[in-house]
Amino acid sequence: MRLQKYVPVFFLACAGVGGVADAQTASTGSGQAYPVKPVRIINPFSPGGSLDLVARLISRSLSAELGQQFIVENRPGAGGSIGIELVAKSAPDGYNLLIVQSSLTVNPSLQRKVPYDPVKDFEPISKVSSYMFFAVVHPSLPVRSIKELIALAKAKPAQVNYASVGIGSGTHLAGELFGHMAGVKLMHIPYKGTGQVMPDLLGGQIALTFGSTSVVPYVKQGKLFALGVTGAKRAPILPNVPTVDESGLKGYEVTAWNALFAPAGTPQAIVNRLSELTRKSIASAESKFVMDAQGMDGDTSTPAELGNLVKSELAKWAKVIKIAGIKPE
Numbered sequence: 001m002r003l004q005k006y007v008p009v010f011f012l013a014c015a016g017v018g019g020v021a022d023a024q025t026a027s028t029g030s031g032q033a034y035p036v037k038p039v040r041i042i043n044p045f046s047p048g049g050s051l052d053l054v055a056r057l058i059s060r061s062l063s064a065e066l067g068q069q070f071i072v073e074n075r076p077g078a079g080g081s082i083g084i085e086l087v088a089k090s091a092p093d094g095y096n097l098l099i100v101q102s103s104l105t106v107n108p109s110l111q112r113k114v115p116y117d118p119v120k121d122f123e124p125i126s127k128v129s130s131y132m133f134f135a136v137v138h139p140s141l142p143v144r145s146i147k148e149l150i151a152l153a154k155a156k157p158a159q160v161n162y163a164s165v166g167i168g169s170g171t172h173l174a175g176e177l178f179g180h181m182a183g184v185k186l187m188h189i190p191y192k193g194t195g196q197v198m199p200d201l202l203g204g205q206i207a208l209t210f211g212s213t214s215v216v217p218y219v220k221q222g223k224l225f226a227l228g229v230t231g232a233k234r235a236p237i238l239p240n241v242p243t244v245d246e247s248g249l250k251g252y253e254v255t256a257w258n259a260l261f262a263p264a265g266t267p268q269a270i271v272n273r274l275s276e277l278t279r280k281s282i283a284s285a286e287s288k289f290v291m292d293a294q295g296m297d298g299d300t301s302t303p304a305e306l307g308n309l310v311k312s313e314l315a316k317w318a319k320v321i322k323i324a325g326i327k328p329e
Contacts, residue, residue, distance in 0.1 A: 035068040041097045044083025046076045050294045055099045061281035088121035092265030102257045105313040109321040110168040112328045122261040124306035126278045130257040130299035132231030133210040136224040141207045146247035153184035161187040162208040163197045174210035174254040176324040213295030230254040
C-alpha cells in the first residue's frame with residue numbers, strides 16, 4: 001500500500017503520545033543528557049515500503065517523547081548492506097539507529113561476505129512488527145489441507161511446484177523449510193516480484209506459494225485456497241485458516257519481523273529507554289491502525305529477547321539455506 005495514504009495517522013500518533021518530561025532520563029556514558037541533538041534512524045531500503053512506514057511512525061513518537069527530532073534516512077543498496085554497515089560503524093552514542101528487516105539474519109548465509117556481524121556489531125533495542133505468510137494453492141490442485149499437500153508431494157516428488165519472489169526471500173525460505181520439515185521435495189520457481197507470481201498462480205501454472213497478505217483478497221474471492229498460515233498463531237484476517245504447525249507439521253514457523261538496533265557499545269541506559277518508548281509507541285491505537293492496514297502485527301520485545309531472536313534465526317536460516325543447496329553469492 002502507498003505510504004501517502006497513511007501520512008495523517010502519523011500526526012495522530014504524535015498527538016497521542018506524551019510530552020518531553022522524560023527527556024532527561026537517559027544519558028550517554030559521560031553522563032550527558034540524551035538526546036541533545038537530532039537522531040538518525042537509518043532504513044537500509046527504499047522509502048515507501050512497510051518498513052519505512054513503521055520507521056516514520058516510531059520516529060514521530062520518539063521525537064515527541066524525547067524532545068529532539070528522530071529523522072528517518074533511507075540508505076538503500078546492496079540488499080540493505082550499505083545502510084546496515086553505516087550504523088554498524090557509527091559511534092555508539094545513540095545518534096545513529098538502524099531499523100531493519102529479519103533479512104539481517106538471512107543475508108550472512110546468502111552472501112559470501114557481509115560487512116557487519118548481526119550479533120557483535122549491534123545492541124538490540126526492540127522488535128517493532130512482524131508478519132506471516134499464507135500457504136495458498138490454485139483450486140485445481142487436489143488438496144485442501146497441509147496434510148493432503150504433504151501426501152501429494154510425497155507421491156509426486158519434485159512435481160508440485162511453488163513460486164517465490166527471488167532467491168533467499170521469506171517466500172522462498174518458507175517453502176524450503178516446509179519441504180525439509182515435511183520430508184518432501186517441491187519444485188521451486190523464483191520470480192522477480194509478486195506482480196509476476198500472481199498471474200501464473202491464478203492461471204494454474206503455479207500450484208503453490210507462500211504469499212504475503214497480497215494473496216488474501218483472492219482467497220476471499222475463491223480464486224485461491226488457503227491451506228495454512230506460517231505464523232505461531234492464526235491470522236485475524238483469515239481466522240478460519242489453521243497454522244501449518246497445528247495442521248500437523250509440528251514446530252514449523254516462519255515469521256518475518258522488523259526491529260530497531262543501535263551500534264554495539266551504546267550505553268545501556270539509552271538502549272533501555274529507547275526500548276521502553278518504542279514498545280509504548282507500538283502499543284498505541286494509532287500504531288495498531290497502521291499495522292492492520294499493512295497486514296502486520298505490532299510485535300515488540302525487550303533488548304535481551306531481540307538479541308536471542310537474532311542468534312536463533314541466524315542458526316535456523318543457515319541450516320535451511322545449506323540444506324536447500326543455495327550457494328552464497
